[in-house]
Amino acid sequence: MTPDEFRQAGxxxxxxxxxxxxxxxxxxxRASVKPGDVRSQFSRTPPESPRNPEDLLRELEQIIVPGITxxxxxxxxxxxxxxxxxASTLGDIASSGLGTLGISWESCPALTEVEEVxxxxxxxxxxxxxxxxxxxxxxxxxxxxxALLIARERTSDYSESRGGLQAEDRPLLVYTTEEAHSSVVKxxxxxxxxxxxxxxxxMDPGTRAMSVRALADQIESDLADSAVPCxxxxxxxxxxxxxxxxxxxxxxxxxxxxxxxxVDAAMAGSAMLLPEYRHLWEGVEVADSxxxxxxxxxxxxxxxxxxxxxxxxxxxxxxxxxxSYLRSSVDNEVKQYRDWGVPLGRRFRALKLWYHLSIxxxxxxxxxxxxxxxxxxxxxxxxxxxxxxxxxxPVHLQTxxxxxEPPGLTAEALDHHTLAWVNTINQSGDAFMSPSQLDGxxxxxxxxxxxxxxxxxxxxxxxxIQRNASDQLILAEKN
Amino acid sequence: MTPDEFRQAGxxxxxxxxxxxxxxxxxxxRASVKPGDVRSQFSRTPPESPRNPEDLLRELEQIIVPGITxxxxxxxxxxxxxxxxxASTLGDIASSGLGTLGISWESCPALTEVEEVxxxxxxxxxxxxxxxxxxxxxxxxxxxxxALLIARERTSDYSESRGGLQAEDRPLLVYTTEEAHSSVVKxxxxxxxxxxxxxxxxMDPGTRAMSVRALADQIESDLADSAVPCxxxxxxxxxxxxxxxxxxxxxxxxxxxxxxxxVDAAMAGSAMLLPEYRHLWEGVEVADSxxxxxxxxxxxxxxxxxxxxxxxxxxxxxxxxxxSYLRSSVDNEVKQYRDWGVPLGRRFRALKLWYHLSIxxxxxxxxxxxxxxxxxxxxxxxxxxxxxxxxxxPVHLQTxxxxxEPPGLTAEALDHHTLAWVNTINQSGDAFMSPSQLDGxxxxxxxxxxxxxxxxxxxxxxxxIQRNASDQLILAEKN
Numbered sequence: 030m031t032p033d034e035f036r037q038a039g040x041x042x043x044x045x046x047x048x049x050x051x052x053x054x055x056x057x058x059r060a061s062v063k064p065g066d067v068r069s070q071f072s073r074t075p076p077e078s079p080r081n082p083e084d085l086l087r088e089l090e091q092i093i094v095p096g097i098t099x100x101x102x103x104x105x106x107x108x109x110x111x112x113x114x115x116a117s118t119l120g121d122i123a124s125s126g127l128g129t130l131g132i133s134w135e136s137c138p139a140l141t142e143v144e145e146v147x148x149x150x151x152x153x154x155x156x157x158x159x160x161x162x163x164x165x166x167x168x169x170x171x172x173x174x175x176a177l178l179i180a181r182e183r184t185s186d187y188s189e190s191r192g193g194l195q196a197e198d199r200p201l202l203v204y205t206t207e208e209a210h211s212s213v214v215k216x217x218x219x220x221x222x223x224x225x226x227x228x229x230x231x232m233d234p235g236t237r238a239m240s241v242r243a244l245a246d247q248i249e250s251d252l253a254d255s256a257v258p259c260x261x262x263x264x265x266x267x268x269x270x271x272x273x274x275x276x277x278x279x280x281x282x283x284x285x286x287x288x289x290x291x292v293d294a295a296m297a298g299s300a301m302l303l304p305e306y307r308h309l310w311e312g313v314e315v316a317d318s319x320x321x322x323x324x325x326x327x328x329x330x331x332x333x334x335x336x337x338x339x340x341x342x343x344x345x346x347x348x349x350x351x352x353s354y355l356r357s358s359v360d361n362e363v364k365q366y367r368d369w370g371v372p373l374g375r376r377f378r379a380l381k382l383w384y385h386l387s388i389x390x391x392x393x394x395x396x397x398x399x400x401x402x403x404x405x406x407x408x409x410x411x412x413x414x415x416x417x418x419x420x421x422x423p424v425h426l427q428t429x430x431x432x433x434e435p436p437g438l439t440a441e442a443l444d445h446h447t448l449a450w451v452n453t454i455n456q457s458g459d460a461f462m463s464p465s466q467l468d469g470x471x472x473x474x475x476x477x478x479x480x481x482x483x484x485x486x487x488x489x490x491x492x493x494i495q496r497n498a499s500d501q502l503i504l505a506e507k508n
Numbered sequence: 509m510t511p512d513e514f515r516q517a518g519x520x521x522x523x524x525x526x527x528x529x530x531x532x533x534x535x536x537x538r539a540s541v542k543p544g545d546v547r548s549q550f551s552r553t554p555p556e557s558p559r560n561p562e563d564l565l566r567e568l569e570q571i572i573v574p575g576i577t578x579x580x581x582x583x584x585x586x587x588x589x590x591x592x593x594x595a596s597t598l599g600d601i602a603s604s605g606l607g608t609l610g611i612s613w614e615s616c617p618a619l620t621e622v623e624e625v626x627x628x629x630x631x632x633x634x635x636x637x638x639x640x641x642x643x644x645x646x647x648x649x650x651x652x653x654x655a656l657l658i659a660r661e662r663t664s665d666y667s668e669s670r671g672g673l674q675a676e677d678r679p680l681l682v683y684t685t686e687e688a689h690s691s692v693v694k695x696x697x698x699x700x701x702x703x704x705x706x707x708x709x710x711m712d713p714g715t716r717a718m719s720v721r722a723l724a725d726q727i728e729s730d731l732a733d734s735a736v737p738c739x740x741x742x743x744x745x746x747x748x749x750x751x752x753x754x755x756x757x758x759x760x761x762x763x764x765x766x767x768x769x770x771v772d773a774a775m776a777g778s779a780m781l782l783p784e785y786r787h788l789w790e791g792v793e794v795a796d797s798x799x800x801x802x803x804x805x806x807x808x809x810x811x812x813x814x815x816x817x818x819x820x821x822x823x824x825x826x827x828x829x830x831x832s833y834l835r836s837s838v839d840n841e842v843k844q845y846r847d848w849g850v851p852l853g854r855r856f857r858a859l860k861l862w863y864h865l866s867i868x869x870x871x872x873x874x875x876x877x878x879x880x881x882x883x884x885x886x887x888x889x890x891x892x893x894x895x896x897x898x899x900x901x902p903v904h905l906q907t908x909x910x911x912x913e914p915p916g917l918t919a920e921a922l923d924h925h926t927l928a929w930v931n932t933i934n935q936s937g938d939a940f941m942s943p944s945q946l947d948g949x950x951x952x953x954x955x956x957x958x959x960x961x962x963x964x965x966x967x968x969x970x971x972x973i974q975r976n977a978s979d980q981l982i983l984a985e986k987n
Contacts, residue, residue: 030867035594036526042598043518046605051511060617064841067621075629079869082598085862089602093859096618100609108615108833111853113607115514119521119561123568125600126525128592128809130579136587138539139575142546150554167646168851178698193702195673195680211829212852219657219827219850221700223672268833324853330607331855348698350690353945354587354747354953362543371698371850372647373691374590374803376810380572383564388509390558466832474833 038082045086049094050101050115054481057458058105060098067096103481104460106490109268109296109428110401110478112328120384121330124377131375133355134363141364144379147386151323151335154391155301158314163337164369165378169295170212172320172336173262175348175370177203177220179338180260180289180317182347189347194221201259202251204228204244206274208237208267210293222259232272236423239263239274245282252286260289265310266297269465269474270422270430273297277312290316298335299326300402300426302395309425326401326427326478327394329385333378336370344369401427401478404487408475411491421472428476430467433498440470446505447471450498460490517561524565528573529580529594533960536937537581539574546575582960583939585969588747588775588907589880589957591807599863600809603856610854612834613842620843623858626865630802630814633870634780637793642816643848644857648774649691651799651815652741654827654849656682656699658817659739659768659796661826668826673700680738681730683707683723685753687716687746689772701738711751715902718742718753724761731765739768744789745776748944748953749901749909752776756791769795777814778805779881779905781874788904805880805906805957806873808864812857815849823848880906880957883966887954890970900951907955909946912977919949925984926950929977939969 030038070092100111131140148163166172182189185197194201203217207229217227228251231243248258261283263274276292283290292313298321300306313319319337323329338344349368367373386394405427412431413420421430432447451464451473463474477487509517549571579590610619627642645651661668664676673680682696686708696706707730710722727737740762742753755771762769771792777800779785792798798816802808817823828847846852865873884906891910892899900909911926930943930952942953956966 030594030598032526032530032594035529035598036522038598039522039526039601040519042601042605043515043522046602047511047515047518049605050514050607060614062617064613064617064838065621067618068625071622071625073628075633075870076866077870079872080866082863082867085866093606093618093622096616096621097606097608098615098617100615101607108609108611111607111609113604115509115511118604118607119509119514119517121604122518122521122601123525125592125597125604125809126521126528127572127576128529128580128590128597129576130587130590130810132587134543135539136577136579137575138541138543138577139546139572142544142575143550143572146547146550149552154554168853170852171850174850181700188702189697189700190703192679192704193673193697194700195676195705196702197674200671200674211831211834215827215829215850218668218672221660221668221673223667223675224669225671226674268831330604331609331853332851348694350694352690352747353950354942355690359543371650371653371694372811373649374647374810384561387555387559387564388561391554391556393558463833 041082041086053099053102056099056102058099058102058461059455059458060096061458062096067092098461101479101481103479103483103486104490105479106475106477107461107463109476110326111324111331112326112480113330114328114385114389114480116388117329117381117385119388120381123384124380127377129377131377132367132373133357133365134359135357137377140375140377140379141366143383144366145364147379147382148335150386151382152337155298156304156307157337160314160339161319161337162341163335164366166334166336166370167332169210169293169320169322169334170216171371172334173212173291173293174216174219175336176289176291176318176320177216177260179344179347180291181220183289183343184257184259187346200226200256202226202228202256203260203262204230204247204258205262206230206232206239206264208232208269208272209262209264210268210295213262213293237267237270237272239279241275241278241282244279248282248286258286258288260291262291262293265292265294266300266426268296270467271297271425271428273309273425276310276316280312280315284315292316292319294319294321295334296322296325297426298322299398302327302391303398323382326398328480329382333381397480401482404482404484405429405477407484408477408487408491415495421467427478428474430472430474432472435502444471446501447473449505450494450501453501454493454497460493520561520565532578532581535578535581537578537583537940538934538937539577540937541575546571577940580958580960582958582962582965583969584958585954585956586940586942588955589805590803590810591805591959592809593807593864593868593959595867596808596860596864598867599860602863603859606856608856610856611846611852612836612844613838614836616856619854619856619858620845622862623845624843626858626861627814629865630861631816634777635783635786636816639793639818640798640816641820642814643845645813645815645849646811647813648689648772648799648801649695650850651813652691652770652772653695653698654815655768655770655797655799656695656739658823658826659770660699662768662822663736663738666825679705679735681705681707681735682739682741683709683726683737684741685709685711685718685743687711687748687751688741688743689747689774692741692772716746716749716751718758720754720757720761723758727761727765737765737767739770741770741772744771744773745779745905747775749946750776750904750907752788752904755789755795759791759794763794771795771798773798773800774813775801775804776905777801778877781806781870782877802861805877807959808861812860876959880961883961883963884908884956886963887956887966887970894974900946906957907953909951909953911951914981923950925980926952928980928984929973932980933972933976939972
């Protein structure tokens with residue numbers, strides 16, 4: 030494809046994208062395709078002769094789009110917001126257009142230095158002190174694995190340079206709660222700790238926040254057993270019910286025992302852009318690492334996960350490689366981001382943060398976050414004031430966990446009812462929410478925060494929910 | 509930013525990208541900035557008020573571009589090719605525009621199923637049998653870590669579900685060579701094996717390919733010591749000198765001992781699109797996992813690393829998570845790519861492969877690869893026919909390792925001479941190559957394969973090299 034062919038196809042694609050984003054509300058929220066529907070529309074063998082971009086654009090519209098659950102749709106309340114602001118999308122396009130290679134400072138000095146700049150801007154915007162240095166990783170899962178790997182190496186005094194984790198005499202332990210994101214357990218297992226050495230610390234039953242007393246007791250007991258506490262992963266805004274582990278108190282314990290403290294603020298990090306919410310992670314300055322995702326609520330297009338550490342030298346010592354073909358004369362004066370995580374090569378992801386912050390501006394981003402927080406409070410108050418409706422967990426941010434609990438239903442029938450009304454709505458394409466389990470029973474997570482979602486949309490959602498829950502009851506009585 | 513603002517700024521950006529790619533040859537190959545030059549042109553504090561896209565486009569041109577080493581430039585011969593074909597760039601832009609979220613099949617069925625389709629297309633195009641299933645990862649480094657993690661779990665019979673690697677009685681071992689990519693050692697250390705349990709097997713001194721005899725002897729000796737051979741990582745086209753480990757013979761040994769065999773074909777995978785080159789990885793069907801990067805020579809824009817395994821069930825068992833909020837009624841009928849690697853969320857990366865294969869067509873890609881192979885043979889023959897010039901390793905593909913060895917120089921003076929001529933050229937911006945060490949001495953890797961590089965460019969490079977090497981000799985004599 031020549032630059033001129035690219036120019037023409039690019040203009041057509043930009044128009045298509047602009048139309049697509051403008052008209053998103055007219056589309057069903059949830060993909061209505063069945064397994065294999067998309068795949069079966071593609072040839073099983075690779076294309077034999079070149080095709081033109083117009084054909085692909087048509088297939089994008091006809092085959093791909095029906096297979097997309099529209100997370101940019103104003104009636105999307107599923108999982109967590111995954112906003113792809115158009116400003117950051119533009120920055121992402123610039124990154125693709127430049128076609129750069131990030132494997133060393135020398136391979137693209139701008140890629141490294143703009144990443145330094147925007148990570149430091151973000152640090153300032155969250156009110157973190159200058160002791161933190163950051164980089165962009167793909168996801169908080171990867172960042173959590175990175176954190177547990179460097180925790181493992183700190184606690185074991187760099188066992189990687191000797192016999193590895195497998196040569197350690199006493200078991201190293203990781204502490205978190207059942208409420209932590211699934212990636213935390215996954216990271217602990219991948220890092221080699223093993224499930225037996227993963228401590229799921231008890232929680233306060235009302236808030237599902239980690240019990241500090243239980244943590245302290247568990248650590249004492251493990252120490253008495255000659256095990257070695259290595260890392261605590263604290264959830265700051267959990268996925269299930271937006272639980273906040275008590276960071277300041279946890280940090281006192283981890284500091285006393287030289288345990289690595291990783292803060293998983295994947296979702297709630299966005300809230301820390303608002304000074305009035307920072308009390309929710311008080312104590313963060315004593316932690317060792319933090320991960321949070323601008324690609325969620327804040328809206329810098331996926332993938333953009335920020336990973337901050339206090340001790341960069343330690344991180345780099347664990348992760349560094351220095352093959353001769355990547356050396357240059359300025360190595361001592363520059364950052365080599367390949368030594369800050371697993372991948373060697375990286376895209377120019379900093380551009381999307383630069384575009385997002387520069388074009389939208391931090392104040393409009395903050396205004397939007399506050400709008401969503403207000404909407405969540407309004408929605409929660411509607412739910413809790415309605416007969417037989419319950420809000421199941423404190424609404425710290427923008428996610429509201431609800432259940433319709435009409436009288437006289439067994440626990441099993443209630444589960445059936447919950448799944449019936451939420452799945453009916455989800456299947457309709459009018460709105461999308463995530464059914465999720467809490468203490469073994471189904472509830473519904475309503476995660477407000479799509480860029481396009483206004484109060485009006487939330488009001489419509491609440492009407493839709495009430496009508497459908499009521500309809501399901503009538504249907505159930507008939508059967 | 510509204511869709512209409514995006515439309516306008518998007519058109520301007522597309523024009524700028526098209527011009528940028530068209531005029532790339534006029535720019536210096538290597539970024540000429542000094543450490544901090546780019547950073548110092550940015551405000552140290554985040555932008556306070558919104559800026560407009562035109563300003564950013566101007567800064568892209570004035571601040572960012574001078575800080576880019578132009579890997580798309582026809583005179584770029586550094587590292588490995590990192591082609592960002594415009595067809596794949598267009599697919600990448602489509603992916604950004606759609607703003608999808610890949611965390612489960614349900615979150616974007618099209619994302620999952622197009623990834624299935626294109627990974628299978630690529631499998632067919634490389635002549636791999638139907639026993640292989642693949643996914644797209646960010647880099648071969650991540651794929652190698654994934655391979656060693658699942659190797660560790662297979663050998664230890666899923667130690668992750670018990671006491672982890674740290675509870676294993678007998679040490680698990682990983683085998684590779686000194687010629688392997690730096691990410692292999694890094695992956696082994698991160699996976700917890702430890703440096704003492706990493707065996708750098710001897711190589712054939714001429715080809716730097718793994719010695720099968722040495723591997724067999726090492727394994728026998730380790731077994732006699734009650735250690736447990738776990739994985740062999742074979743290099744198919746190493747970074748240093750494009751060495752090919754003898755896969756068929758290695759595979760016979762690994763199969764006999766149930767050792768995991770991971771094939772790192774990050775660079776040379778592109779060559780397997782050409783049937784006449786597949787003898788170079790004969791035996792691959794007996795391996796357990798393969799990684800290779802379409803984002804290198806083939807030219808699907810970074811990041812696009814293919815990871816194939818034979819036993820998907822094993823991969824998924826090690827990597828899977830299944831939180832309630834990600835469950836859906838069709839889970840048993842669909843692929844969940846979150847269980848194929850470390851990250852939970854993924855971009856719609858399959859679009860860039862779809863665009864690339866569809867628009868450019870496989871035959872034009874193959875023609876280009878063959879052109880580069882011819883150019884490398886021509887270049888190597890020029891070098892080897894010239895007095896005092898040497899080609900230092902077999903030219904299996906498109907990378908030629910060379911040294912100018914004028915008589916009468918000590919080893920130290922020769923190193924000085926090599927670095928002098930290559931750095932002079934690199935600093936001039938006229939061409940870029942990678943100085944690299946071989947057996948402790950400096951040589952120069954000339955890696956041919958940028959999409960824009962024609963025979964004419966390679967001829968100019970050879971003239972440039974000869975002139976500069978000769979000039980440096982004269983200069984050295986004067987001093």
